[in-house]
Amino acid sequence: MISDGKVLNNIIATQSVHEKYGGVVPELASRAHQQHVVPVVHEALTDSGISKGELSAVAFTRGPGLMGSLLVGGSFAKSFAFALDLPLIEVNHMEAHILAHFIEDPKPSFPFICLTVSGGHTQLVLVRDYLDMEVIGETLDDAVGEAFDKTAKLLGLPYPGGPHLDKLAATGNPGAFVFPITSMRGLNYSFSGIKTAVLYFLRDRVQGDPGFIEKRLPDICASIQYTLIKMLLLKLMKASTTYGIDQIAIAGGVSANQGLRKALAGLSEKLGWQVFIPRLEYCTDNAAMIAMAGHFKYQKGIFCDLDVSPSAKMKI
Ligand code: KG4
Ligand code: ZN
16 A cells, blocks of 8 residues: 555465465466455555545556456456445556665666566666656576576476575575576577586486485576576676666565676776666566556556457556
8 A cells, every 4th residue: 555655554465275286277376366465455455544534546467477467456456446436547567666776765766677577577778757667678588587587497496486596596606507698689588408408418417416406406596597697697798788778676576586786786886887776676567566557557547448458468
């Protein structure tokens, strides 16, 4: 919940149901949303001490995302807005990740470049204003979060593997093993190759030494992480020089990665960048960022009709 651009609370329900399947099961995600949406909103209201009658608008995620989950959230938001006669605000999930930078100080000023890295997206976004954004580069296949999760799965780590791989990488040697750096044209990325490279690498090594993964786990993690971060930063540097912008932000679940945060801090010193990295709770999916995006639209009076439908592939 948000009031005058100030976050009152950030209540979320985490879905642990996917862990045992090694990935998000869409059907289970929708069910969990359906189960949790009313209790979460109820808790947000109780916690803030604000009554339903005092609300000014309802913001919800229209997309991108899993259709079932978007339907649940969208249907609830519409009904809630209709019942209370409140304006409804549709929010783009990826824009909201970027607008999470305006929750707390220090805030970037315009224009800035945001590297948005999550489980479903990897984008370089030129942010001219709160609601004026342009994608200047993106992955042509897998998202970087997917690359983290898929390679972590090959190593036998639990889902989602990104944070586990990150933790193990902290004690490993990033130069222990070399994986190929893929570079696409312009400011675009490709992360599908690294999964195959790691798969073959492990298959070959394990053949000669069945205990290889167990023995070298931190080194393997550090080497994979090094490669992924290197790919991210090469294009980020190119974007910075192409557009002559040195205000750089990162957003999305993978921006919680300690290796990426450290590498960016290093670049900030080396290249004179001003780097903006949100607090961990505002990097991964959260309610406050949706409310923040809603706040900026509310200020401009941008509302949507009650017949709006979800958009699984919604673009910035
Ligand atoms: O933005 P997010 O919470 O959800 C989506 O919109 O996708 O991002 C989730 C992704 C997952 O792939 C997860 O493994 C990754 O973010 N992630 C991390 C870390 N924390 C979350 N990846 C690497 N290192 C981390 N510390
Ligand atoms: Zn997200």
